[in-house]
Amino acid sequence: DEMRRVTSNYGTILGKGNFGEVYKGVLQDGSLVAVKRFVSNVEDNFAKELKVHCEINHKNVVRLIGYCAEENALMIVTEYISKGSLDDVLHHDGIHIPLDTRLRIAVECSEALCYMHSQMYTQVIHSDIKPANILLDDNLNAKISDFGISRLVNTDATLFTEHVIGSICYMDPLFARYGRLTPKSDVYSFGIVLLELITKKKATARNGEMGIVECFTQALGTGIRRVRGLFDVEISSQNNMKVLEGVAKLAEECMRMELDRRPEMVDVAERLRALRKTQVQGKQKLTIFPWGWKKQPATANNSQSSSL
Known part of the structure; x- marks a missing residue:
């Protein structure tokens, strides 16, 4: 429910990654984020991607903000990058x-x-x-x-x-x-x-x-x-x-x-x-x-x- 609110019910899609879709979101403080929503049965891929993100801290790598690891609701939240790719x-x-x-x-x-x-x-x-x-x-x-x-x-x-x-x-x-x-x-x-x-x-x-x-x-x-x-x-x-x-x-x-x-x-x-x-x-x-x-x-x- 929280992620539905953040993404306005997954209203704005930014793109598709290897294992899911990426949506634009807004946190309670008004800051923009990107929410990667994983498709079903990719728990291993979610865990690997999250682990890599947690290890990396570099100004030229998209910053990890948070994640959701509930069953059937695997998501990674990163900073929103405005100009696209x-x-x-x-x-x-x-x-x-x-x-x-x-x-x-x-x-x-x-x-x-x-x-x-x-x-x-x-x-x-x-x-x-x-x-x-x-x-x-x-x-x-x-x-x-x-x-x-x-x-x-x-x-x-x-x-x-x-x-x-x-x-x-x-x-x-x-x-x-x-x-x-x-x-x-x-x-x-x-x-x-x-x-x-x-x-x-x-x-x-x-x-x-x-x-x-x-x-x-x-x-x-x-x-x-x-x-x-x-x-x-x-x-x-x-x-x-x-x-x-x-x-x-x-x-x-x-x-x-x-x-x-x-x-x-x-x-x-x-x-x-x-x-x-x-x-x-x-x-x-x-x-x-x-x-x-x-x-x-x-x-x-x-x-x-x-x-x-």
Whole structure:
């Protein structure tokens, strides 16, 4: 009854997770929350998700507020994140997102994953990283959500499972093929998120068109010029090109088919911070010296970049 009141009888659905539906709710003090209502016969999944949420405390992970564990009423209550998902903002809302904001979102997500992989007492593998599971607040700060199929890893950093669950377009092919789940599985999925951030194209193929992963893989085989052609036109100015190429190279490394050739999440976070710093400094130079680009030997720079 309490949850019916909080959610106005489950009146506003926000989305669907792996094992239930998520509704908007209002607590007695007026604060907004998200209520994940589990479907029947998923007590184990509820217990696992709740345990993961209880272990995690990071500013870029959706915060647990409470839960209901009554029979036939399994629910997890988390903070309400106002802007919806990165998937909505990138592909449906039609708003302009500057490169610096996209880099900040990438940095925040990578830091949350780095925390989950290497800074928690019990390691967590999310195993369903995708733009739909990255929520954004009013200031477009990122919060990782939906721990429905996450795994707590006690000792060995590799898990084998016969039950391969997840979003196929973002799933590590090695996990899909062999059921072998490691932190590098999250790294692979995050590589696809990076691609979507810089291209604004979806991983899922639609209307007979290739998804961004296949487009990117083909472009890599023919050189950097083809890769540049995939970048979102809203952010692909000449001044941003080196940073965008740096993100694309990092995405390629994350998506390598050999586990040991993929970077650790801590390295991914460090490189994204460096790329963001480069982008911010480049913008400051343009602001302080708007004439500086004309004074520099532009022809040399242009011939150098065109030879890549």
